[in-house]
Structure formats: C-alpha cells, structure tokens
Amino acid sequence: MSTFVYRQGVLHAEACAVPDLVRQFGSPLYVYSKQALLSQFQRYQDALDDHDGLICFAVKANSNLGVLKVLADAGAGFDIVSVGELERVLRAGGRPDRVVFSGVGKQRDEIARALAVGIHCFNVESYPELELINTVAMELKVQAPVSLRVNPNVDAGTHPYISTGLKANKFGVPVEDAEAFYRRANDLQHIEVVGVDCHIGSQLTDTAPLAEALDSLLELVDRLAASGIKLSHVDMGGGLGVSYKDDEQAPDIEAYIEYIKSRLAPRGLSLVLEPGRSIVADAGIFVTQVQLLKEGEEKNFAVVDGAMNDLLRPALYGAWQRVQPVTMTEGRDVRTWDIVGPICETGDFLAKDRDLALQTGDLLAIMQAGAYGFVMASNxxxxxxAAEIMVDGAAVALVRRRETLDDLLALEQGAL
Known part of the structure; x- marks a missing residue:
C-alpha cells in the first residue's frame, strides 16, 4: 500500500502534509518514506525466509546515508560499484561482510580497501580484473573471495541503456567462456572462488528472461561441480521493475524468490539478490513548484523549479513517471502540458503531454522518484x-540539506 496518499485533497507522505514539508524545507524537494522502504525490503527478507543468502540493496539506486542507515539497521546487505559507495555503506552502519562489489572498472585502491574491511565477495567482470584482484590480495597477504559475472546472452526486453545481459554489452564473461575462466581463477593462489553472478538488466516486469538466465547459470554450476569446482552461492543480481505506468505490472517478488529457492535448494546453494529500484522507487517523490505557464500553438509548457539536473531519467531514457498535483482542486480547466525545467536544453523535461489543471505556484509531485532520482543529480x-528529507509517521528528518552556491564554488580556484 502506498504511503503517499491524499487526505482531504492534500497529498501526504505518511502523516506529513507535503505542502507543510515544502514550507519547511523549500522546493524542489525529495521526500522519502521510511515505512515504504522497510516494507519493500521486508518483502524480500520474508521471501528468503530460512534459505541461506543475502538481500543486498543496490546502492546505485539511492545512496543517501539516511536511506542506507534504515536498510542497514533492518539487516540489509549492499551491492556497491565504487569505493565511494563502500564508504557510504560503512558510515551508515552496514556490515562489510554483507557487501558485494560489482562493476567493470574496479581500481587498485578500491580493491585494497574492500579487502581490508572484509567484504563478502567481488563480482568479477573480466580476467584482467581477476588478475588485478589476485595481485592486490597477494600484496595484502589475504584471500579474495570472488564470484564470476556470467553474461548469458539473454535479452531482458528493457531499455537499451539498462540492458546488461547481451553479448554486445560491456558486462560479464560470455557463458561459453565461463568454465575456462573458473579453471584459471581456481589456479590463482590468492583467489577463493565462491559463486556465480548474473544481472541481465533493470526495470524488468517479466521474470521469464530471469528464469532463462538461471537455467544457464545452473547448467554451468553443474558442469563446474562435475569438474571439481564447487560453488557456494548464486547471485541473480537485481532488476525487478516497478509499475511506473498503469499498464505495467510489477513482478511478484515472493513468487520469483520461491522459484529460485526451489532450484537452488537441491544443490545446496545460497542465494544473493541485489534489488535497488524495487525497494526504493515507490518510497520517494520529487516535489516541484510551477513557476510560470507558457501556452503555445502546438504545446503548453508548465515551467517548474525542478529540472533535468534534479531528475535525469526522463531526459536520459525518455522515462515516464506519474505526475500528481499536491493539492486537488476543482473548477479549473484541464489542459495538456509538458512539465519542463529552466535549464537551457530542449531535453530538459520531467514529463510530456500530461492532462492537468494548473496555476502558477502549484506544487506537483513526480511519483516513484526514490530510485535513480537524486543519486543521478548534477550541478x-x-x-x-535539492534537499532530501525522510518522514517516519509524523516525524521528519533532513537527510541531506539543500546545496548553496557557496557549496558549488568551494572547491574551485581562480586562474593562474
């Protein structure tokens, strides 16, 4: 059930009226619901039940320390792609032994830091990366736990920018090369082979491609076991989508996990999952205020104080997110509007062709902005x-203050 609901015509975040939040913290504004975060994470945790494994939140979806602390306190693991994300997890109270390190370009210092704190494993993307991890582990006189990211050449059927399981993508090792890779990894003195990893894409609303990928992984696991290489876990990545549009159906998390467990249990394999969007998207909204209305022959534009630098997904992917008035009104004319920002780019839009009854000064809520919202913001x-806040019932916390111009200029110096 959504924690963003209307009460007497006014949108509330849990028990907090959104207009009151804007009066206190300004606009544009990211608003997160602690209840929604915990509810979605608990769905994964409950579905895992007593099957050995980890639910590792994908930090790239939302790296705010407040969000990470809520999940860490609830027992989440974390999927990271940089040492910066690792430090965020540690500062939020996350356990390093519940961290998996993904990504194609891990640097020497990042590997060293991850080994020093004792992460759960590296998801390795190439043989040169594996050799680098082995070298760093040798210098530190430790064993590096690794899981190979296998590319099963499965089409996730999602946007090309967030599809990661095809041969044309930069991620992973082709499944037909995986056995030879594992044999080479097994011969390296400072590498401990612990699992196999797969992530075929993001915003998946159909789990059939994931089931196809799992089939490919388990065939590989069985062949490796027959050759004497025994793996301990299967990491199916993340990627489960949310229903941004009314005609989109979010996957059944519980049924999906039950299916995977039924395939892993006979082999004695633990399960690692890396959900991001499906935990945090519905837990956040982006609130922006209408600055002026510009009517034209072909288009009507509602110019708001939020922009593509605040919420990039629509400009980057052509992504569609619901736009709702913060305060319901009656007696106004409904017109079709493009919701655009003040940035000097035609691509600066938050939504197109939305039927709304608008006036200057109105507040709008861009829904499902908890994932890939602020984390992709720029200057x-x-x-x-924008500022980021979190609500917990009637309580409100400022989890990231709004930047100032002094903040933006503080790292720069005059010319020589």
Missing amino acids: YNTRPR
Whole structure:
C-alpha cells in the first residue's frame, strides 16, 4: 500500500502534509518514506525466509546515508560499484561482510580497501580484473573471495541503456567462456572462488528472461561441480521493475524468490539478490513548484523549479513517471502540458503531454522518484541540488540539506 496518499485533497507522505514539508524545507524537494522502504525490503527478507543468502540493496539506486542507515539497521546487505559507495555503506552502519562489489572498472585502491574491511565477495567482470584482484590480495597477504559475472546472452526486453545481459554489452564473461575462466581463477593462489553472478538488466516486469538466465547459470554450476569446482552461492543480481505506468505490472517478488529457492535448494546453494529500484522507487517523490505557464500553438509548457539536473531519467531514457498535483482542486480547466525545467536544453523535461489543471505556484509531485532520482543529480547550469528529507509517521528528518552556491564554488580556484 502506498504511503503517499491524499487526505482531504492534500497529498501526504505518511502523516506529513507535503505542502507543510515544502514550507519547511523549500522546493524542489525529495521526500522519502521510511515505512515504504522497510516494507519493500521486508518483502524480500520474508521471501528468503530460512534459505541461506543475502538481500543486498543496490546502492546505485539511492545512496543517501539516511536511506542506507534504515536498510542497514533492518539487516540489509549492499551491492556497491565504487569505493565511494563502500564508504557510504560503512558510515551508515552496514556490515562489510554483507557487501558485494560489482562493476567493470574496479581500481587498485578500491580493491585494497574492500579487502581490508572484509567484504563478502567481488563480482568479477573480466580476467584482467581477476588478475588485478589476485595481485592486490597477494600484496595484502589475504584471500579474495570472488564470484564470476556470467553474461548469458539473454535479452531482458528493457531499455537499451539498462540492458546488461547481451553479448554486445560491456558486462560479464560470455557463458561459453565461463568454465575456462573458473579453471584459471581456481589456479590463482590468492583467489577463493565462491559463486556465480548474473544481472541481465533493470526495470524488468517479466521474470521469464530471469528464469532463462538461471537455467544457464545452473547448467554451468553443474558442469563446474562435475569438474571439481564447487560453488557456494548464486547471485541473480537485481532488476525487478516497478509499475511506473498503469499498464505495467510489477513482478511478484515472493513468487520469483520461491522459484529460485526451489532450484537452488537441491544443490545446496545460497542465494544473493541485489534489488535497488524495487525497494526504493515507490518510497520517494520529487516535489516541484510551477513557476510560470507558457501556452503555445502546438504545446503548453508548465515551467517548474525542478529540472533535468534534479531528475535525469526522463531526459536520459525518455522515462515516464506519474505526475500528481499536491493539492486537488476543482473548477479549473484541464489542459495538456509538458512539465519542463529552466535549464537551457530542449531535453530538459520531467514529463510530456500530461492532462492537468494548473496555476502558477502549484506544487506537483513526480511519483516513484526514490530510485535513480537524486543519486543521478548534477550541478548543470550551476544549479544547487535539492534537499532530501525522510518522514517516519509524523516525524521528519533532513537527510541531506539543500546545496548553496557557496557549496558549488568551494572547491574551485581562480586562474593562474
């Protein structure tokens, strides 16, 4: 059930009226619901039940320390792709032995730091990366636990920018090369082979491609076991989608995990999952205020104070997210609007062709902005980034203050 609901015509985040939050913290504004975060994470945890494994939140979806602390306190593991994300997890109270390190370009210092704190494993993407991990582990006189990311050449059927399981993608090792890779890894003195990893893409609303990928992984696991290489876990990555549109159906998390468990249990394999969007997307909204209305012959534009630097997904992917008025009104004319920002780019839009009854000063909520929202924000056009707040019932916490112009200029110096 959504924690963003209307009460007497006013949108609330849990027990907090959104207009009151804007009066206190300004606009544009990211608002997160602690209840929604915990509810979605618990669905994964409950579905895992007593099967050995880890639910590792994908930090790239939302790296706010407040969000990470809520999940760490609930017992989550974390999927990271940089040493910066690792430090965020540690600062939020996350356990390093519940961290998996993914990504194609891990640097020497990142590997060393991850080994020093004792992460659960590296998801290795190439043989040169494996050799680098082995070298760093040798220098530190430790064993590096690794899981090979296998590319099963499965089409996830999602946007090309977030599809990661095809041969044309930069990720992983082709499944037909995986056995030879494992044999080479098994011969390296400072490498401990512990699992196999797969992530075929993001925003998947159909689990059939995931089942196909699992078949490929388990065939590999069985062949390796027959040759004397015994793996302990299967990491199916993340990728489960959410229903941004009314005609999209989010996958059944519980049924999906039950299916995987039924395949892993006979082999004695533990399960690692790396959900991000499906935990945090519905737990956040982006609130923006209408600055002016510009009517034209072909298009009507509602110019708001939020922009593509605040919420990049629509400009980057052509992504569609619901737009709702914060306060319901009656007696106004409904027109079709493009919701656009003040940045000097035609691509600066948050939504297109939305039927809304608008006036200058209205607040709009971009729904399902908890994932890939603030985390992708920038300072383009020298725009300070928005504040982030979290609500817990009637309580409110500022989990990231709004940037100032002084913040943006503090790291720069004059010319020689």
